[in-house]
Amino acid sequence: MKKYTFYDNVFDVVRLIPEGRVTTYGSIAKYLGMMKSARMVGWALNSTINKNLELPVHRVINRNGILTGKNHFSSPFKMKKLLEKEGVVIQNDQVINFNEVYWDPTQELL
């Protein structure tokens, strides 16, 4: 029996991100009560790459709306492509309509 770790909590939140919306590492960390450990959120997602978890990790970006994690995908273009497919407008690895598609777990969830 595996212990339910911080990583698992991160995965749960990511799973809840609606299609066509994005959120940030910091927001997830904040929602989990560890706003100063935003770094770990990214690292948690990184660990999913090797595994076959089907998580919309492409919907998680940094607070500036930049796709900082794109280099960690199988292809750097995959993240952008997936987001655009969901209606997110991206230019120069940055989400243009960030304010519109931003999904804050601390507000949307309760």
Next chain:
DNA sequence: TGGGTGACCATAG
């Protein structure tokens, strides 16, 4: 077992 590490963020200078 312990130390290094990391897809970040907020603050201080």
Next chain:
DNA sequence: ACTATGGCCACCC
């Protein structure tokens, strides 16, 4: 306005 830095803590050798 921009750069530097400290914090945080689960995971992996």
